Amino acid sequence: MRNINFKSLLIIFLLTFSVAFFLSSCGKEKETIAIIVVKYSNGDLVHKAQVRLHQDGQISAGGEDVDPDLATGWQETDVNGSVEFTFDLEAILNINVVDTVGNDIYAGNDIIRLLKGKSVTKIVEIN
Secondary structure (H helix, E strand, O other), X not given: OHHHHHHHHHHXXXXXXXXXXXXXXXXXXXXXXXEEEEXXXXXXXXXXXXXXXXXXXXXXXXXXXXXXXXXOOOEEOOOOOEEEEEEOOOEEEEEEEEEEEOOEEEEEEEEEEEOOOOEEEEEEEEO
């Protein structure tokens, strides 16, 4: 009788462990996210600035042209001066920022390196 209980407990434990392991391994991968924060040179956050990420003009380490599909469309910063882009893989991207106030155009450029499964924040100053 005691032997049967031990076997039953062992089977239940192994089944529970197997199910827990299976569920944890099926989890969705974390997204690769670029967060761009735009500020004027005086430190004020920029609302409604236009931001674009791309690889135009970059060459890969192997000497080939980079993937043109990594380019994003222009997106607008929110009231906190930030905008978020989501990618599948890591990449090194150019950042272009443009803000128009009346007849004045403010612009800034930078580079961001995205790491797979991580959120990377870059502050871009425009003037």
